[in-house]
Amino acid sequence: DAGVIQSPRHEVTEMGQEVTxxxxxxxxxxxxxxxxxxxxxxxxxxxxxxxxxxxxDSGMPEDRFSAKMPNASFSTLKIQxxxxxxxxxxxxASSLVGGSHNEQFFGPxxxxxxx
Amino acid sequence: xxxxxxMEGPVTxxxxxxxxxxxxxxxxxxxxxFWYVQYPGEGLQLLLKATKADxxxxxxxxxxxxxxxxxxxxLEKGxxxxxxxxxxxxALTSGAGSYQLTxxxxxxxxxxx
Numbered sequence: 478d479a480g481v482i483q484s485p486r487h488e489v490t491e492m493g494q495e496v497t498x499x500x501x502x503x504x505x506x507x508x509x510x511x512x513x514x515x516x517x518x519x520x521x522x523x524x525x526x527x528x529x530x531x532x533x534d535s536g537m538p539e540d541r542f543s544a545k546m547p548n549a550s551f552s553t554l555k556i557q558x559x560x561x562x563x564x565x566x567x568x569x570a571s572s573l574v575g576g577s578h579n580e581q582f583f584g585p586x587x588x589x590x591x592x
Numbered sequence: 593x594x595x596x597x598x599m600e601g602p603v604t605x606x607x608x609x610x611x612x613x614x615x616x617x618x619x620x621x622x623x624x625x626f627w628y629v630q631y632p633g634e635g636l637q638l639l640l641k642a643t644k645a646d647x648x649x650x651x652x653x654x655x656x657x658x659x660x661x662x663x664x665x666x667l668e669k670g671x672x673x674x675x676x677x678x679x680x681x682x683a684l685t686s687g688a689g690s691y692q693l694t695x696x697x698x699x700x701x702x703x704x705x
Contacts, residue, residue, distance in 0.1 A: 481635070508691050519697040520636075520681065533692070568635055572691065580626075581693055583635035 479503075481584035483569050489590045495557040498587045501550055502571030510581060511544055511554050512568040520568075526552065527574075559591045594619045598682045598696035605672055605703050613667040613699045615656075615682035623684040625649075625658050625665040626693070630679040639667075639680070672703045 482501040546552040570581040628636040640649030645660035
């Protein structure tokens with residue numbers, strides 16, 4: 478299995494630009510999670526989906542952030558407009574209900590730098 | 593709400609030294625407990641887990657025992673290697689029907705030859 482795939486691996490953009498991060502979960506997994514990791518705040522859960530439906534988006538920092546999952550094999554996290562404080566590593570993870578006690582499998586992350 | 597507290601890093605050890613990274617938790621219900629490891633430049637990967645009290649999780653020479661009475665899940669290894677250098681995260685899910693992981697802040701381990 479290819480594991481969770483994220484693209485791009487690195488993104489550098491200027492303040493005010495739109496940024497789109499992409500994730501392909503492991504085939505057959507029915508939960509998808511988006512996390513943000515910073516030195517100051519550690520790992521934060523932003524939003525998660527079950528069977529392509531958003532379940533909890535209480536971690537999304539503000540309206541500039543949005544996430545979609547149009548089908549079981551693809552999700553996007555969009556920031557519009559981006560700000561320097563959005564600089565972080567963004568991880569996508571997937572899991573399977575009934576799998577090994579909810580183990581989550583993480584992608585390699587997207588390192589976002591907003592100048 | 594649920595929370596995980598783990599010891600502050602960074603931790604620097606010499607090769608073959610013993611390792612303990614402390615982790616305590618607060619949770620409702622009967623949580624499952626996890627240790628994840630993050631190697632430089634990579635995503636997190638599951639190291640070990642325990643799903644009920646007194647369970648011991650183990651993998652790659654690491655161990656952790658689920659202690660309900662002390663609400664702890666300390667990570668231990670008897671002899672660390674340079675290749676163990678990474679950031680270690682303690683985490684929990686609240687129990688049946690919960691699919692959210694609550695993470696500690698992570699502990700960076702550096703092992704020097």
